[in-house]
Amino acid sequence: MSAEPISHCTRCVLPSTFPGIAFDSSGLCSFCQAAEQEAPVATARQQLRTRMEEAIESSRGQGEYDCIVAFSGGKDSTYTLQQLVRTYHLRCLAVTVDNGFVAEQARENCYTVTAALGVDFLFFRPAPDFMAQMYRNSVVAGGVQSPASIKRASALCNSCISLINNLMVKFALQHEAPLIAGGYIGGQVPKDMAVLDLNLIQQEWIRAPQRDRYTQLFGPAAGQFFFIRQSLLQKQPSGRVTVINPMLTVALRESEILASIQALGWQPARDTGRHSSNCRLNDLGIAIHYRQHGFHPYVMEVAEQVRYGLMDRAEALAKVQEIPDLAGLSPQMERIGIGLADF
Amino acid sequence: MNTDLSFKIADFMQKQFLFTFDGRTVTAETNLFESGHLDSFGFVELVTFLEQEFAIKLSDDDLLSNRLNSLASVTAVVEEKLSRVR
Ligand SMILES: [Zn+2]
Numbered sequence: 001m002s003a004e005p006i007s008h009c010t011r012c013v014l015p016s017t018f019p020g021i022a023f024d025s026s027g028l029c030s031f032c033q034a035a036e037q038e039a040p041v042a043t044a045r046q047q048l049r050t051r052m053e054e055a056i057e058s059s060r061g062q063g064e065y066d067c068i069v070a071f072s073g074g075k076d077s078t079y080t081l082q083q084l085v086r087t088y089h090l091r092c093l094a095v096t097v098d099n100g101f102v103a104e105q106a107r108e109n110c111y112t113v114t115a116a117l118g119v120d121f122l123f124f125r126p127a128p129d130f131m132a133q134m135y136r137n138s139v140v141a142g143g144v145q146s147p148a149s150i151k152r153a154s155a156l157c158n159s160c161i162s163l164i165n166n167l168m169v170k171f172a173l174q175h176e177a178p179l180i181a182g183g184y185i186g187g188q189v190p191k192d193m194a195v196l197d198l199n200l201i202q203q204e205w206i207r208a209p210q211r212d213r214y215t216q217l218f219g220p221a222a223g224q225f226f227f228i229r230q231s232l233l234q235k236q237p238s239g240r241v242t243v244i245n246p247m248l249t250v251a252l253r254e255s256e257i258l259a260s261i262q263a264l265g266w267q268p269a270r271d272t273g274r275h276s277s278n279c280r281l282n283d284l285g286i287a288i289h290y291r292q293h294g295f296h297p298y299v300m301e302v303a304e305q306v307r308y309g310l311m312d313r314a315e316a317l318a319k320v321q322e323i324p325d326l327a328g329l330s331p332q333m334e335r336i337g338i339g340l341a342d343f
Numbered sequence: 344m345n346t347d348l349s350f351k352i353a354d355f356m357q358k359q360f361l362f363t364f365d366g367r368t369v370t371a372e373t374n375l376f377e378s379g380h381l382d383s384f385g386f387v388e389l390v391t392f393l394e395q396e397f398a399i400k401l402s403d404d405d406l407l408s409n410r411l412n413s414l415a416s417v418t419a420v421v422e423e424k425l426s427r428v429r
Binding site: 019020143145146147148149150151152189190192193196199201203205206207209210213 | 358359360361362374376377379380381382383384385386387388391403406407409412
């Protein structure tokens with residue numbers, strides 16, 4: 001009798017369907033094996049925190065704001081905003097990009113939290129037609145994102161993340177803010193994004209092809225979001241902004257994050273599915289991703305949390321094995337103009 | 344071109360970025376940003392890999408010069424760095 005095929009890593013829950021994965025005889029995945037070769041995670045986090053704090057200190061007091069915060073109203077960006085204001089005393093402008101699917105409770109959280117923290121707040125909604133077009137083509141058209149992007153997030157999320165990242169750069173330039181902060185957690189982005197010195201001129205050759213692709217696939221309106229005018233670039237004479245993701249420098253369980261932000265009046269949304277605390281489109285992204293690729297788009301970050309002891313394995317397995325039912329997502333599909341035959 | 348070096352970098356790229364240098368659609372000369380195989384997240388991962396694997400430090404000039412865009416030119420940049428160290 002042959003042994004059962006391995007379905008998930010015995011440590012971190014990454015599945016055998018994950019791209020490029022391999023397992024040793026004990027069922028430990030190649031990602032866990034590689035992690036064992038790295039410096040202890042606590043040391044790495046401490047080093048990243050030191051670098052981030054140096055970047056914060058050297059950026060303080062230069063522009064209209066110190067920092068533009070990509071603030072979704074979800075738990076991680078709420079915690080991030082709180083930390084930047086209360087721990088680092090930065091002058092922040094919190095910016096929420098409304099993709100048209102922000103849950104009512106999340107919107108309320110945005111206003112409640114920014115008021116509790118005493119920070120300026122901008123609620124920015126790109127034209128719904130454009131957003132629908134972007135989402136639709138992210139699913140329907142091939143080659144919108146790089147092949148490796150499927151390891152990080154769903155196609156819907158990846159396009160939205162690109163849009164938000166670009167918008168934050170634009171807001172940072174407009175307000176002469178040297179820092180941009182996000183609420184990414186471990187496993188969502190490369191660890192080095194805890195502090196990333198972004199040379200906008202350098203980024204130009206990286207982003208130009210992507211921007212051309214977006215304009216081609218999402219229509220000319222994409223230029224508004226993905227193109228940075230020369231005159232705007234010149235507002236930051238150094239040509240640089242620094243991106244920080246403070247959550248990558250701390251070890252926190254979800255329960256600790258929730259306890260901390262509930263003190264600000266933050267409340268969980270009830271209609272955003274298991275993996276999002278702000279977006280009602282997220283479950284559709286997950287369901288489509290699973291159908292196309294055979295693994296849950298959140299598995300990379302969940303696996304990392306388990307690997308570093310921030311989430312229990314059973315809880316993680318439950319999270320990544322529950323796939324939202326497409327049958328319940330037809331309102332979302334209708335809004336972005338896709339049907340079951342499109343993916 | 345140093346083939347050992349090139350092989351190591353190609354191996355990393357293929358595994359990490361999920362594509363194949365098939366010699367037709369993607370070759371050592373293909374600009375991987377223009378072809379859509381690499382994005383800004385991938386660039387961060389690539390730079391980290393090169394610096395750690397080969398114990399080199401990429402300067403601002405290296406990053407600005409848009410030379411880190413194909414297998415051939417990435418290999419050339421690493422080769423130059425290593426020859427300067429020796
Ligand atoms: Zn594992």
